[in-house]
Amino acid sequence: MSGTLVIVDHRDGRITDHSHEVLAAAVTHGSGDIDAIIVSSDTSLASQITTPGVARVIAVKVSETEPGSCTIRGAVHRVIELRNPSLVFAPFSPNLMASAPAIAAANGLGFASDVIAFASDGDTISATRSYYGGKVEADLEFPGRACTLLMLRGGVWAAAGDGAPVQVEEIAFDDDPDVRHIEYREAESTGVDITTADVLLSVGRGVGDQDAIERFESIAERLGVTLSVSRPLVDAGWISSDRQVGQSGKTVAPKLYIALGISGAVQHLAGMKGSQQIIAVNTDGNAPIFSVADLGSTCDMHDLADELEKLIG
């Protein structure tokens, strides 16, 4: 067994940025030929792959532009049978969460998800992932597995592009009708666009209740900045989802990101770590948010609100 496959994720005619990062990671550390798999009826997607070092793009031609998870599973299974790789990479993305682990199960592959580092010395591969909300890291290996599937976390590896277009090999495949895409629906919008704000005042679970959110919203307004939130507040129905920063919300990169009462779950960090400057306040001094913040404090966010209100007057 040798060679590396990379499952490429795409939506609405565009290969995702996360996929480009995974391709670059595969090229840097993968073994043997690096082949990318695209499952879609749109074979022109292959031309979007320009990562130097990718040997070829295997375009599995199915009837849908947005194939269902079973189709992806079946298609990748076919390619694995054909190519016999020792490594399969995939972005750890919501879309591929339905298929990649199933592929590992059905093909008896080694498996790890949300991988933040890996190493391979030809024969053995080891991977690193975090546990307990990022408070610890663990190294994994995959004994007795001739092939291992790793789902890589986004925003860890840098994409590399603009090499020459890659050779394309087409394979025909029948769609599996068990899962069928109907349509995409954009997230709700109340008119607020947090992605254009220069400064975001972001509150998380530490805010406590819905009424406290209004307090921070008022503070944000009077400070002339925009309020954003982390996921739990949207789940609880306390605020509209267009204020949410994170993987399932918006990705933001303001000049200043003020994180109050946000622990820093991976999905949230994914949405804001590109901010130019980050200041985080959380009573838990070990919260993962401090690993991406420039400045931090363990004071209570409500005490902080009192002080901010005094300053505003």
Place this chain on the structure above:
Amino acid sequence: MKIIVCVKEVAVVGDEIEIDGIDIDRDYVDLAINEWDATAVEQAVAMREAAGSGEVVVVTVGDEGAEDTMRRALAMGGDRGIRLEALEGDHADPVGVAARIAGVIRAEQADFVLVGTQSADAAHGATGAALAGHLGWPCAAVVREMDAPTGGRAIVGRELDGGVIARTDIALPAVLTIQTGLNQPRYATLRQIKQAADKEIRTEVAAESSQHARITAMRVPVSVGGATMLGDDPAAVASRIAQLIEEAR
């Protein structure tokens, strides 16, 4: 309608951690039901209530202590439970754990299986899909919306990056991984949990197992370039924030 819900008892970790071998020392850990799985249980129970009849079976991979969490799920409205013995190293291997669960599912003949999208402690986000792979069933992950099944299929809304929802039509039986926010899990009172003691929990040891990953080491990460801490005087922090805002404008 028979719905199987996979529920995990997760470890809740505070700000103090001690590592013991390849996992956190249990003295530093509180145990609770996984929030995603509680959402799945609520979904299953609500759908059973809407249908007027049916069965909700709770499946957990865990030691005997995990039955406390199973009782919580049963108190929410589950009918009976099946507990598969946990094995050391399970927290490394969602595909292996899923293989053992698959054995139970095959024997039960369910209409569909609900699993939380991820667990709060290991966050693999993979057990449900791996289960589907072992069973050969279709899978939809990160389900944020779910319509009642009709004609052997169900329409669900899958959450993608950026809050986009992908409306998807899936054939049953299937494995659906449930995302938080789909519903508000009901509170199970202690009284209801005590009453759930009458409901059956069957213990099983999986016939076959496979290992797809193993932890070799666990450590507290060295924070590279972590935040400069300002001390916890809120007045000082407030004025610093005000200063930073001025500079950013």
Place this chain on the structure above:
Amino acid sequence: MLLLSTATRRTFDGFAQWQIGLWYILSAVSTLIFLYGCWRLIRKYRAGRANGTPPQVLRSLKQVLTNSAILRRSTWSGIAHLGVFYGFIVLFAGTVILAFDDHVAVPLGFGFWHGPFYLGYSLFLDVFGAALLLGLCFFLLRRLARLRRLDYARVDGKPVSAKRARYRLDDLVFTWSLVVIGATGFVIEALRIVEYKPSFEVWAPVGYALARVLESTGLTANTASSIHFSLWWFHGLLALAFVSAIPFTKAMHMLVAPAALVERDPTVSKTLPSEPEAGYATLTDFTVAHLVDLDACTKCGKCHEVCPATNSGMPLSPRDLILDLREAAASGLKEGLVPGVVEEATLWSCMQCNACVDICPVGVQHVPIINLLRRNAIEEGSADSMLQATLEKIHTTGNSFGEQKRKRPRWVKDAGLEIPDARKQPVEILWYVGDYASFDPANQKNTIRLAQMLTAAGVDFGILYDAERTAGNDVRRAGEEGLFQMLAEENIETISGCEFERILTTDPHTFNTLRNEYPTLGAPWTSEQVVHHTELLNELLDAGVLGVTNLLSVVGTYHDPCALGRYNGIFEQPRDLIRRCGVTLNEMPRNRDNSLCCGAGGGRIWMKETAEPGSRRPAEQRIDEAVEVAGVEIFMVACPKDAVMYTDAIKTSGHADVIELRELTELVFEACGFNSATVDPVAAFDPAATDA
């Protein structure tokens, strides 16, 4: 002499035999209707479950005869009601005595209604008849003052039911009918005096004076006679109608209120019943006492006036809750009560502060009723998400902060103290620290101060370290009875393994449940063994092992915590302690049993706001009250939750530059010369730096 012995009057004078017969038939009919009405009420109450508390006959008798509960905080109303109460009783008894004399005594030969007895009787009845009328007039005139507590407007925005729209009318009909009966009684008496001119009738002073007035208008004996006859029948029929209507109108409180007082649980609110564990779903789940309570309410509005929720824009009025339940009971409602009769926001607004139960003159027990409705609401899934999250934290970690148990005794290590482990060695005082005192950084400072003082005083005390769980007082008051029972069981087991003389706590909520409820659940200690820190500190000062060396010359006001004060009657010990420290104590208008709840009780500190936006919260209102106290510089509290609520309220009320919070431990610490500067749970503690 001759005059006195012949003083009397003929009853039914000028009545034909058939008229007397008719009168007695009508009386019998009226009595039957009255009895039927009573039977209906009794049958309604008996549909309830058995009470389980012993009847409080003697205590109720005293309360009823002295009207003590009505006099509380409304002296004039109390006096007026005494007039109405005894007026009615005396007049009613007077009629009965007369009937007895007429139909029993006289035929049997021992008629007594003449002579000195008659004169005394006349005087007595006139005086009490006047008292009745004066009392009633007071009540009618008072309505003109538009008192807040008599305002029947709803506070929860629900539509006003047809029955409720008639409240004022019903009240006026009730009062006016008594006025008319009383007034016509005097007029009849006056007319009779005009007709017969008996000279001894000066013994009926009101009637006599009125007769003089009537005569001065030129009224003749003949006219008086004919008016007398018609007016007598009018008065009589009205009186009979009134009596027969008693069990169907507001007048029923004459019977039901004493019954409610008799049935009132002597430890109401201090202890809540363990059964039914699933609470009240429908009216048939109610105990007999609680069903009686619903009818006993006279709409006096004292609970409405005093309730902190009502006063801060929250959709709860204890009066309206009881009246809504009453209307539901009257309509024979068999279905669920929440929502529908009582809305969820209403139910969850209650702070279980007991101000309503405490002030109610007829013994209505709002607090346990609300609590039992909450239990059922939680079973049905009504707990708000914040409360749910907190209850889950308590279940998982044993404390409301969700912190790991190993962090509970952290303050001991942080302060560099060595405190014996009560699980491992016998101690004289087992200090049950409590969640807020253990985990909340601001309260930890006082916990450390207390520990230092106890150590310096040589007290033999220990704590339970990480085996302590939340005592559960507020879990029970929030309505999660099962979780409370589980906590109590675990805590009792832990403490049963210890050897101690007394249990100490600084938290009034913990104090209440350990003292009053745990002993009923099998705890191996008695109520007397549980002591609050203000009590212990006084003891230590008495014994001289702590001494005040530094009198604090500051002026302050003291806020009585609900669970220590109103619930358990401990008002003076904290005040003694305050004065011993040299503080000049000036009281707020609402003090002791009238203290205004800070808003944290009943589990509300774990719940969402229900008040209209922009309302002034109870704690803020309290600070507004405090800053008006002459010369006040400090606001003193004896409860960790009060400390949290008022620290916040002082800031948000805008009075932070005028008043500061001080917990009593802090005051004693300073007054006894301990060094405050070194107490910081986070910074490293240097034992050599204390004076102790």
